[in-house]
Amino acid sequence: MNPSEIEHVLVVGAGTMGHSIAQVFAQHGMEVDLVDINQTVLDHALNLIKSNLAILAEFGRVSGDEISEIMDRIHPSTNLATAAQNADYIIEAVNENPEIKKEVFLQLDENCSEDIVLASNTSGLDVFSIVEIKKPERLIIHHWFCPPYIIPLVEIVPGPKTPPELISFSVKLMESLGKKPIVLKKFTQLFIINRIQGVLNLQVYEMIAKGWITPEQIDLAVKTSLGIRLPIVGLVQTQDFTGLDLILDVQKNMRMNRRYPQVENLVKQGRLGIKTSKGFYNYEGRSEEEVLKKRDRQYLKMLNFLEKINAFEPV
Ligand SMILES: NC(=O)c1ccc[n+]([C@@H]2O[C@H](COP(=O)([O-])OP(=O)(O)OC[C@H]3O[C@@H](n4cnc5c(N)ncnc54)[C@H](O)[C@@H]3O)[C@@H](O)[C@H]2O)c1
Incomplete structure (x- = not known):
């Protein structure tokens, strides 16, 4: 049809x-x-x-x-x-x-x-x-x-x-x-976005329940960091900019009980992200400066726009 x-x-x-x-x-x-x-x-x-x-x-x-x-x-x-x-x-x-x-x-x-x-x-x-x-x-x-x-x-x-x-x-x-x-290739409960949102929500509830931070401060923290980056680099590409070797070190230091081998495998292959021209994504044929400039222009447009609409204030 x-x-x-x-x-x-x-x-x-x-x-x-x-x-x-x-x-x-x-x-x-x-x-x-x-x-x-x-x-x-x-x-x-x-x-x-x-x-x-x-x-x-x-x-x-x-x-x-x-x-x-x-x-x-x-x-x-x-x-x-x-x-x-x-x-x-x-x-x-x-x-x-x-x-x-x-x-x-x-x-x-x-x-x-x-x-x-x-x-x-x-x-x-x-x-x-x-x-x-x-x-x-x-x-x-x-x-x-x-x-x-x-x-x-x-x-x-x-x-x-x-x-x-x-x-x-x-x-x-x-x-x-x-x-x-x-x-999606096959059915998986909650699909993509609700899965991600679900994990985030669990952390939010825990931090509030333990009295570490107020709901308003969590939202302000998210809007002034992830809020600018996520629309440009998503959740996966952003890791190429952080450096996958650093992410692996953090995972080891946190002694995370649930670890997937992806990051470790990429690091073993020398794919550390933008600094080695390959990470989750492939940047070969473009200089690091070129890729960073493209990212940062987008970040600055996003920041200008969010400031213009007062996005850091609650709705
Ligand atoms: N709310 C969201 O943000 C959201 C986002 C994505 C998906 N969904 C999904 O969409 C679906 C609907 O969610 P919603 O938030 O619109 O729910 P809702 O409660 O606002 O609306 C459901 C409507 O279905 C009607 N209904 C119940 N039985 C019916 C029947 N036999 N025949 C005709 N109408 C009937 C109800 O009267 C009600 O108006 C759910 O499966 C939900 O998980 C919701």
Whole structure:
């Protein structure tokens, strides 16, 4: 299937995620049925979408004229069965509860055509084990990030029966919506970002519980260091700039009980990072000064921008 053939989308669940996912599809010209069991949630969802579109207009990302056309393409409903019959693509964004998800997919399976792609926006549930549908090879995770109408990343997570064609369809579909899809090779609980965020959160809770630092000071520390570096060098490339030999020394000094051999192996190969032209990344053919200049120009642009918008103040 080609994403350009999708005309009717069904989004199930109109809460924090569903309303905004529906908005993105409607912004890209598709008719969207937005279904929830709760009429009050649906009414609120439409207000939120209007407000989101007004913000996008403020930033020149939609025109004022487009807003009413986008709103007209979104059809709120409490009738899942009827909406499922019309859909070319379905994404589920109901509560992160295995029983609720199982029930929703049973209803979808009964009512939609067997060829329709069924995607779940679960944050980490193994829907491939939970959900019972006739053709499980059409099930895939499309994990969006909050707020979906702004954040580009969508994690694509295949199940044990997902064919490669469904993965490439998913990538093309997300790209056609202006998103940045990242494909995991296989299902792993919590995927990429929630895993990383989970580890960070554990450290945050521990430091607060032990009274070492206040929540506000943690956020200020993160914003004034990682906040500048992460958008430019991510979590892996940043280590090439630190020096992998130093990172290995720190790991040894900390006597970390859970160590992976990657850093040690790279150091053994003489790949210490930017200073040896190779680390996790390969910098051969470029001088150290050239790479550092490129990084530092980006850092300074980021710093100027963050200072300009007062990002170091709490929201
Ligand atoms: N909130 C986030 O930041 C976030 C980010 C990424 C993924 N997710 C995932 O997205 C999913 C939805 O999360 P959320 O935060 O939007 O939840 P939410 O509680 O805001 O919304 C869930 C909605 O599903 C509706 N619902 C429940 N049963 C239904 C049914 N049978 N048919 C139709 N609608 C039904 C509820 O009425 C509710 O409005 C979860 O799986 C969650 O893990 C959430």
